[in-house]
Amino acid sequence: MATGSGTSTDRRTWRRPTAFRNRYTKWAVYGAVLALVVWSVASLRITPGRFLSGLGYGYDLIDSMLPPETGSENVARLVDRMIETIAMAMIATVSGIALSLPVALGAAENLSPRPTYYLSRGIISVSRAIDGLIVAIIAVIALGFGPLAGIVAISFKTIGFFSKLFAEDLEDVDMGGVEAIEATGASRFQRLVYGVVPQVVPRFAGLAVYRWDINIRSSTIVGIVGAGGLGVLLQRSYSRYEYDYVASILMAIIAVVLVAEVVSAVVRRRVQ
Amino acid sequence: MLETENLGKTYPTGDEALRDVSVRIGGREVVAMIGPSGAGKSTFVRCINRLVEPTTGRVRLDDRELTGLGEDELRNARRDVGMVFQEYNLVERLTVMENVLSGRLGYVSNWAALRRDFPPEDVERAYELLELVGLDDMENKRVDELSGGQRQRVGIARAVVQEPKIVLADEPTSSLDPETSRDVMELLTDIAVDRNVPVVINIHEVDLAERYADRILGLHDGELVFDGPAADLTEESKGVIYRGEEPPEATTRIGTSEPTDAEATGRRAEPEPLSAED
């Protein structure tokens, strides 16, 4: 019954099996990670002294932020920009999703030919990899200051997110139904409308609302580079050292983001 | 020798789960505790090592009173009580060996525990126990890869590697199929004899209790209503335990609470009619 125990009376040893290929790989990986961290901390010149003196200035910063600015003129400007923020997010969501639809179709493995598939996946990767603010700066330079640049930037970011997730839903479509419609002699377009669309409408609505929520967040900050919304005010008051107004703007941003999150959660629950 | 004296537990919700339970368990007897669900069986074993804090009464293991011990002393005392659980309560993402060795946690430093650096004799003992429970060469498997029966064997090995003065098993067979249940019961009874420790088993299958136990404790509604050799468990006493019927005088021996003959003879009640009750 006991294997091996009869051959020797030596005490057996046990070492925890490693998740890596062997112990040397394990130490190599740990060593590499540790070296990366040490190198990073060293070359970023992060020292306790700098850190602590920064915390001291942090106290001054908070002190100058309190109490937040509540002058009626400034609050009126704040409300104006809040509405602009929300409006930008609305338009950008609609235009972004409109642009996403062909990309999503192209990126669904089961619906599109190979070259289109790779092209669409490429667009998605680029859109996801480049940060929204970089896109916003380029848009500001091409189109000038104002909400249009923001809308273009947010729409561009929407394409990567929405197309990727919606393409996954399209790939999950039950092809049996689509084939049945194809068998009636339907065209490619008819197959989409009758076979695919009814299956994906609920997910589409859910994703759209989810992305709207994210777009509200982006919309609050693209103004930092001049692309409209609350960020414009933030950048302006920051560069004038009006930290008490900065505090009011930050609270407005948090409020807008939270409300959007709640609305999005409620609507998505309703849609499911 | 485990001794409880008027052990009682009332939960904050007001449920009186256990009332005045006094027993003495010693030697190498196998004690089955039976009773309907909600009778307090699980509360009783958990009160012994104070996973559930008893509200009244006392628990004594050998010469040490467990009730009233401070945190550190309680942890030391728990090392002497091996426990086997219904849902195994193994750490699923750790290996079989780590789970067995965790039975020795009370004896090693934090640093050694972190590095899984257990003394060689603990490792050797763990290997031997894995062979005993039939899990040779499984030491590096993760517990979440095992079947229910295999998990319960790991659970038993973890309890026994503690070298406990008593083993408590809380419904060790409830999650297992009948055949595996019998294997586990046999394993527990063998351990009582081989390791010379008493084993207390909560169980709701009366036939398993009668077949494997030397002595039976019957709980009804938190009260001890039967305490005697398995052979004395009659239909009437089952009625008392399970339906709360009035006890007919002769059969119950509440209050005597003496270890059964098994302690003296070293033999558990004969599990002979192997096929009859299956």
Next chain:
Amino acid sequence: MAGTTRDWTRFDTRERLFRIGSVVVAAAVVIGSWEWLDMSLRYVSSAPLQVGDLLGRMYPPDWGYLPNAVGPLAETIQIAVVGTIGAVLMAAPVAYISAENTTPNRATYALGKLIVTVSRSVHTIVWALLFVVMFGPGALAGTVATAVRSIGFLAKLLGEEIEEIDFGQVEGVRATGAGPFKLLVYGIVPQIKPALVGVSVYRWDINVRAATILGFVGAGGIGVQLFEAIDSFAWRTVSALLFAILAVVLVSEGISAYARRKVR
């Protein structure tokens, strides 16, 4: 029979009304938004042309510039590494107090949720603005901004993981006589380790992306070079840098996906 049919129909009508209603409201809000923003159609319709013109000036990319970008790209990754580690260290206690089953009391629970909300609602670039005031321009401000921004994300996901813990496993270890530290190491850590590693690596990958823009407010990373190039209208340098950023982001995404697949 007829009654049940009628009931069911009425419900369907109400559902349909709700759907039509929400579409109408959404459409009205979109149209209202358009009016509010007051953008002329001619201006908007010229946008593709303008953007196309700019993209034309970016071609061909000035690959010769890229050797200068290696250092800043490395700094971008370093900011993400240190920022993520700092965030994990700070997020662990926050996760502990924002999980319903481990938080000591209502006040700590509320505090945990507050930290999570504020950290998540304020964008990295805004945190960077504030920390540049505190720590001065440079990678330190960017690193702290990255860390603070990540706390909420990490604490939220880890807190949810803690709420899922199986306490039976902890009880099993407790019964052997293990103290608090050993309970943590044997009973709790193995249960949350895969989530901890997975979520941290995932956040690191997000942080690499986020760190590319810190330079805009002077908080270090490749963004410093990128925005200098934009300011001096060196469009061919900009496109080369964008490709470099794309490559770094895609590689870190690959590493992150691989690591998350390996840990379970």
